Amino acid sequence: MADLAAPADREPDARGAYLALTRRRRLYSGLTLLIFVVLMASGFAVADGRNAGSFVDGWRNMLDFPADVVAEAWEKRAEMPALLWRYVPALIETLNIAALASLLGFFGGLGLSLVSTQGLAPFPRLIPVFRRIMDVLRALPEIVVALVLIFIMGSGPVPAMIAIALHTAGALGKLYSEVNENADLKPVEGLQSVGASWGQRMAYGVIPQVAPNYLSYGLLRFEINIRASAILGFVGAGGIGYELRNSMTFGLGKFDEAAAIFVMLFLTIVVVDQLSSQLRNRLTQGREIAP
Amino acid sequence: MTDAALETPGARHAAAVRRIAAKRRVALAVPAAILAYLVYVFFAFDIPGLAERARLDNAATLVADSYSHKVHVTRDNRSGEITVAKEGERKGTFPPEMEPDWIARDDGGARVALEDGHEVIFGPDNTAVYLHPEVGRIEARASRADGVEIGRAPETLPDWVSYSSARLDIRTDAGRLTMTRSRTEAYRYFFGWELFWFTLDSPYYDRTPAEILFGPRLDEARPNLVGAWADFWGNNVWRHADVAWAMLETILMAFLGTFGAAVVALPLGFVAAKNFTPLMTLRFGARRVFDFLRGVDALIWTIVLSRAFGPGPLTGALAILFTDTGSFGKIFSEALENVDDKQIEGVSSTGARPVQRYRFGVIPQVMPVLLSQVLYFFESNTRSATVIGAITGGGIGLLITQAIITQKDWEEVTYYIILIVLTVMAMDWLSGILRRRLIKGDAG
Structure with a gap:
C-alpha cells in the first residue's frame, strides 16, 4: 500500500511544476515576441525618419513609376x-x-x-x-x-x-x-x-x-x-x-x-x-x- | 533495361563496357567543354585588351594609401607661402606651432628632411633641390615664363625622375617632390591612417593613451576621458559618428527587410501549402505571387521603390522585404507541406478551433526550421544591404561608394571594408549560435 501511495503524493507536485514550467515558457515567448514587435516598430520608425520620403507618402506613389514605364512601353x-x-x-x-x-x-x-x-x-x-x-x-x-x-x-x-x-x-x-x-x-x-x-x-x-x-x-x-x-x-x-x-x-x-x-x-x-x-x-x- | 536482358553474363559484360565507355566520353567531354568556354570568354571579355587598360600605378597608390598617409609640404610659387598639411587637406593643415620637427623653416624657404637621409630644400626665387645621398643634387626652378627648368641635362636623369617643362616628378622610396609652374610640393610618407583618433585642433592629438587616461587634464574644461571621447566621436575627418550610424542603418535595413518578409510570408505560406489550402486556384495564385516577387530581381525592386520613397534605409528595407517575401513564401509553404498530420489530429481531437490547431499543432513543428532559415537570410542580407545601400543611397554602402568614386580616400575605403567584414562576420557568428540552439531545441 505504501508503494502505491508514494506516486499519488508526488502527483500534485509534478502537475504544479509542469504548469509553472508552461507558464514560465509562455512568459518568455511572450516577452520575446514583445521585444521583437518593439524592435520592428522602432526600427521602422527610425528608418522612416532617416529616409528621404516617408512611407505614408511613398506608398501612394508606389505605382506611379511602374505605370509610367508600362504606359510608355x-x-x-x-x-x-x-x-x-x-x-x-x-x-x-x-x-x-x-x-x-x-x-x-x-x-x-x-x-x-x-x-x-x-x-x-x-x-x-x-x-x-x-x-x-x-x-x-x-x-x-x-x-x-x-x-x-x-x-x-x-x-x-x-x-x-x-x-x-x-x-x-x-x-x-x-x-x-x-x-x-x-x-x-x-x-x-x-x-x-x-x-x-x-x-x-x-x-x-x-x-x-x-x-x-x-x-x-x-x-x-x-x-x-x-x-x-x-x-x-x-x-x-x-x-x-x-x-x-x-x-x-x-x-x-x-x-x-x-x-x-x-x-x-x-x-x-x-x-x-x-x-x-x-x-x-x-x-x-x-x-x-x-x- | 529489364533484368531479363542482363541475365546472361555476356549481356552484362557488354552493358558494363558500354557504361564505362560512356563515362569515359563524359570525363573527356566535360573538361573539353569548359576549355572551349574559357577560350570563348577570353575573347568575349577582351582579356588581351585588359592588360593595356589596367593601371598598375593606380593599384600602387591604392595599396600605399590604404595603410599609410603622406604629409604634403606645399609652396605656392606665386605667393611663396609654404604650408604643411596631412594629405594636403585643409582640415589636416598644421598650425605653425605644431609643425613637425623634420621641417626647418628659414628665411623665405624650408628644409624638409625625408627618410634615409634624403632631403628637399625649398630655396629662394622658386627654386628647390632634391638631395639624394647616392645620386647627389637635383636642382630645379619654376618660373612663369620658362616653366620648370632643371640643373642637369635631362638625359642624365635616373629613371625615377620624370621631367618635362611643365612638370618635374621625383619619386623615391624616401619621399617625393613634384614641381609645376604654380606649385612645388614635397611628400613624406608615414605608416598608419592620419588623424584617425583626433584631429589637429584637438588637445588630445598625438598623445599616448597613458597620458589621456592617467595624465593631468589636457583640456581644463573637461575630464580627459569625456573630452577624448567627444573629440574622437566628433572627428570631422573620419566622422566616426556618421559611420556608426551608417553601419547601423545597414543592419537595420537587413533586420526590417528580413523579419518583415518573414511576417508577411508566414500567412501566405499557409495559403500556398497543399495540406492547408484545398482550393487549387488560391494556392496557384499565392505561388505565382512568390514567383513574381522572386523573379523581379532585388535590383528592379530597388529602382522601383527608390522612385517612390527616395533614397534612405526605408527603401532598402522594403526592397529586401519584397524580394525575400517571395523566397520565404516558397520555403515556408514547402516546410508546411511536410508537417506531420498526427500532431494536428491530436490537437483537433481535443476540440481545438482552427486557429488553435495552427498555434499548437503546426507552429511548434515548423518554427525551428523557419526561424533558422530566417536567421540565415538575415546574415546574408546584411551584406546585400550594403549593395542595395550603394544603389538607393543609404547606409554604409553609400559612404563606401562615395569614398571609392572620389578615388583618393582609400584609407577610408579600407576602414569601411574592415567595418563591413567584421559586422558580417559577427552576424554570421551570431546567427550560427542562434540556429544551433534552435535546432537543438533549447529555446522553446
Whole structure:
C-alpha cells in the first residue's frame, strides 16, 4: 500500500511544476515576441525618419513609376521586339559574367573546402586559416571589390567577374566543407593504403561521393550570380545592368528601353530558376542508372 | 533495361563496357567543354585588351594609401607661402606651432628632411633641390615664363625622375617632390591612417593613451576621458559618428527587410501549402505571387521603390522585404507541406478551433526550421544591404561608394571594408549560435 501511495503524493507536485514550467515558457515567448514587435516598430520608425520620403507618402506613389514605364512601353509596343533583340548581347555578357564567376568560384570553393575539412585537409593545422579566408571572402560585398577593381582595371566585365568569383569561392567553400564532413572516409583510407597521393585520394575517394551535392549547390549559386552580375552592371561593370542604368538616368522617353530590360531580366531569372531547380532535383534525388 | 536482358553474363559484360565507355566520353567531354568556354570568354571579355587598360600605378597608390598617409609640404610659387598639411587637406593643415620637427623653416624657404637621409630644400626665387645621398643634387626652378627648368641635362636623369617643362616628378622610396609652374610640393610618407583618433585642433592629438587616461587634464574644461571621447566621436575627418550610424542603418535595413518578409510570408505560406489550402486556384495564385516577387530581381525592386520613397534605409528595407517575401513564401509553404498530420489530429481531437490547431499543432513543428532559415537570410542580407545601400543611397554602402568614386580616400575605403567584414562576420557568428540552439531545441 505504501508503494502505491508514494506516486499519488508526488502527483500534485509534478502537475504544479509542469504548469509553472508552461507558464514560465509562455512568459518568455511572450516577452520575446514583445521585444521583437518593439524592435520592428522602432526600427521602422527610425528608418522612416532617416529616409528621404516617408512611407505614408511613398506608398501612394508606389505605382506611379511602374505605370509610367508600362504606359510608355505600351505606346511604343511595335518597337518592343527590336528593343529586346538589341539587348541580347548585353544579356549574354551578364550571363557570361555569372557563368565564368560560378565556374571559377566552383573550383576555388572546391579547393578551399578540401583544405578546410577535418580528416581531408593535407595540413590540418592550417584549417582555421583557410576557414577565416573563406569568412572574409564571403563577407566582402561584391560591389566593393568590383568598384576597387574598376579603379585599377578600367570598367568592363572582368572586375565584376572577379568580384563575384571571390564571393562564390567563399560561399561554396563553406557549403562544400559541410558536405565533405558527411562524406564516408573509408574509400580515402583504402586509397591511402595503396599509396595514393593526396590529390588522388580526393579525386577518387571524395569527389565521386560529393559531386551531386557540389553540382547542385553550384547551380544554385549560378542563379544567385546572375542577379549579382545584373546589380554590378548597374554600378558600371557592363552587361544588362549598365544598359538599365543608362536608360534610367535618361528618364522619361527611354522608359520603353527600361521596360524591355525589366522583361528580359525577369524572363532570364525565371527560366534559369526553373531549369536549375529541375536539374538540382535530378542531381540530389538521383537518376535511374542509364544502361 | 529489364533484368531479363542482363541475365546472361555476356549481356552484362557488354552493358558494363558500354557504361564505362560512356563515362569515359563524359570525363573527356566535360573538361573539353569548359576549355572551349574559357577560350570563348577570353575573347568575349577582351582579356588581351585588359592588360593595356589596367593601371598598375593606380593599384600602387591604392595599396600605399590604404595603410599609410603622406604629409604634403606645399609652396605656392606665386605667393611663396609654404604650408604643411596631412594629405594636403585643409582640415589636416598644421598650425605653425605644431609643425613637425623634420621641417626647418628659414628665411623665405624650408628644409624638409625625408627618410634615409634624403632631403628637399625649398630655396629662394622658386627654386628647390632634391638631395639624394647616392645620386647627389637635383636642382630645379619654376618660373612663369620658362616653366620648370632643371640643373642637369635631362638625359642624365635616373629613371625615377620624370621631367618635362611643365612638370618635374621625383619619386623615391624616401619621399617625393613634384614641381609645376604654380606649385612645388614635397611628400613624406608615414605608416598608419592620419588623424584617425583626433584631429589637429584637438588637445588630445598625438598623445599616448597613458597620458589621456592617467595624465593631468589636457583640456581644463573637461575630464580627459569625456573630452577624448567627444573629440574622437566628433572627428570631422573620419566622422566616426556618421559611420556608426551608417553601419547601423545597414543592419537595420537587413533586420526590417528580413523579419518583415518573414511576417508577411508566414500567412501566405499557409495559403500556398497543399495540406492547408484545398482550393487549387488560391494556392496557384499565392505561388505565382512568390514567383513574381522572386523573379523581379532585388535590383528592379530597388529602382522601383527608390522612385517612390527616395533614397534612405526605408527603401532598402522594403526592397529586401519584397524580394525575400517571395523566397520565404516558397520555403515556408514547402516546410508546411511536410508537417506531420498526427500532431494536428491530436490537437483537433481535443476540440481545438482552427486557429488553435495552427498555434499548437503546426507552429511548434515548423518554427525551428523557419526561424533558422530566417536567421540565415538575415546574415546574408546584411551584406546585400550594403549593395542595395550603394544603389538607393543609404547606409554604409553609400559612404563606401562615395569614398571609392572620389578615388583618393582609400584609407577610408579600407576602414569601411574592415567595418563591413567584421559586422558580417559577427552576424554570421551570431546567427550560427542562434540556429544551433534552435535546432537543438533549447529555446522553446
